[in-house]
Amino acid sequence: MxxxxxxxxxxxxxxxxxxxxxxxxxxxxxxxxxxxxxxxxxxxxxxxxxxxFDELVATAITVEVPESEHTPLVEWDAVDRVTRLRGVESAAAVAESKDSTNLSVRSNDIVDPTRVTTQSMTVLTATVGLPEAARGRMVQGRFYDTGHIRRGDRVAVIGDRAAQQLGITRLDRSPAIFIGKHAYTVIGIIGDLRRERNLSTAVIVPPTVGRRFGLRDVTRVLVNTSLGAADLIARQAPAALSPGNGDMLQVVAPPSPTxxxxxxxxxxxxxxxxxxxxxxxxxxxxxxxxxxxxxxxxxxxxxxxxxxxxxxxxxxxxxxxxxxxxxxxxxxxxxxxxxxxxxxxxxxxxxxxxxxxxxxxxxxxxxxxxxxxxxxxxxxxxxxxxxxxxxx
Known part of the structure; x- marks a missing residue:
């Protein structure tokens, strides 16, 4: 057959x-x-x-701060009161606005028509505890400190992906980036972010410098707690950040264990x-x-x-x-x-x-x-x- x-x-x-x-x-x-x-x-x-049951999700709290026509609802030094709460491991205040997004950033002041040297990036400002609050680490260099903020130094920390786009691979020669017409010395590169991963393509400047870009008021606060303390801190953080106006803050907290x-x-x-x-x-x-x-x-x-x-x-x-x-x-x-x-x-x-x-x-x-x-x-x-x- x-x-x-x-x-x-x-x-x-x-x-x-x-x-x-x-x-x-x-x-x-x-x-x-x-x-x-x-x-x-x-x-x-x-x-x-x-x-x-992810530990990171169960311990991350974000406090959104709405805009205020008069005095800001949260001062920059209010983060210190949050860090003193029992169960808080790290916290940082961040300021970001629509005017500070898609700013022109370049790594040198030379106009080369054969290369794309200008990148559109987000510029934001934060307190010194941002690396810990964002669950990241400094890949190179260091984060700015209170001395840089107090003196108003023109320094910047950039994300690891932003560093690749700008062609910055070393910090031993104090490279500079240009935001508009002003130069800022890059002192650190932040990476391995487990929270706020958008920071990998951003430029972070001290709060005193951020005022030049309209970043005057805190827009959100990042808080990391110990396991099991998120529910308690979510109730206490608004009062610690803005006494008397805590009900105006919006807290994004993980669900309760139950x-x-x-x-x-x-x-x-x-x-x-x-x-x-x-x-x-x-x-x-x-x-x-x-x-x-x-x-x-x-x-x-x-x-x-x-x-x-x-x-x-x-x-x-x-x-x-x-x-x-x-x-x-x-x-x-x-x-x-x-x-x-x-x-x-x-x-x-x-x-x-x-x-x-x-x-x-x-x-x-x-x-x-x-x-x-x-x-x-x-x-x-x-x-x-x-x-x-x-x-x-």
Whole structure:
């Protein structure tokens, strides 16, 4: 037999019983789908759960400061009061405005038409605790100190990506950058930022210098707390930053541990609910396949019963009851095996087993419903058989 003849015979065999072939194929499809869903959803849910308990997210607080027409709501030295709160590890005040974005910054004062020497960057100002508050580190050089701020020195700290764009790789020769017509000495490069990653492409100047760019008032305060102290500090920080006007500040704090725990539990429950539903569908396809094969094997019996007076509804009811009993039996056995498995795994892992009695009671009923739905098509097909055709 040639290959094309073999393929033709195989296709003819598949198409001879299209419904049976479709159900068999559907069983394979659902099996592979279950595998992919199990791996993919488990990885996705695991990442989601880990993210909910991420230490960085759980300890980062941002206080947004709105603009004030009169006196600023938060003074630059107010950050010192926040750092004295118990549970605060680091804090920094930052000022940024729309006028300080997309400023022209270049690394030299030479106009070269063959090179792009001018970059559009954001200029902002911050207090001396910014590297710790942004969870970064000084890749080269150092951050400016209170002496630079008090004297109004024209110094700047740039992000690591900004340094690449400007072509600054060394600080031992005190390179300068030009913001507009004025030069500023670069004393440090900040990088490895875990918060405020936009700082990697920004230029940071002392507050006394930032006034030239309209950066007079604090726009936000970054606070890092010890694990478990975020909820308390989120309530105390506004009063410490702006006594009497704390209610005007907007605090962006991580969710409480109770909410994070509840959301993580919901994620786990949703994950296994999806897997359980997929498994039920696979079981339904299996029951439908078995019932359909049973119908095909019992064609003479069906024909004999019809010829003796059995109505179509009697034949349909017979096979529907059989598939329902199969599902009910599977539900009872599955519930028992499931309970034993949960207890065994919990004992092996030294966990405390949590069993929902309602689920164990509902499992046989769910199995019966699945069996009933899976047997609908085979039962209808058996009921449609004509006695003469069946006996022939």
């Amino acid at each position: 040639h290959v094309h003849d073999l393929i033709g015979e195989a296709l003819a065999g598949m198409l001879a019983k299209p419904v049976r072939s479709a159900l068999t194929t559907l069983g394979t499809v659902l099996g592979i789908t279950t595998l992919v869903v199990t791996v993919g959803v488990a990885a996705t849910a695991g990442n989601q759960i880990v993210g909910r 909410r994070a725990r509840d959301k993580a539990q919901d994620d786990v429950n949703a994950l296994f609910l999806i897997l359980g539903l997929v498994s039920l569908v696979v079981g339904a396809v299996g029951i439908a396949n078995v019932t359909l094969v049973t119908v095909m094997e019992r064609v003479p019996e069906i024909g004999l019963r019809r010829s003796l007076g059995a109505a179509r509804r009697h034949i349909a009811a017979q096979f529907l009851l059989e598939s329902t009993l199969i599902g009910l039996t599977g539900g009872v056995i599955g519930a028992g095996v499931g309970v034993v498995t949960v207890v065994a795994v919990s004992a092996a892992k030294q966990w405390t087993p949590l069993l929902d009695v309602r689920l164990a009671i509902a499992a046989p009923i769910a199995g019966a419903v699945v069996g009933l739905l899976a047997g609908l098509y085979p039962a209808l097909r058996a009921a449609r058989m004509e006695p003469v055709d069946a006996l022939r």
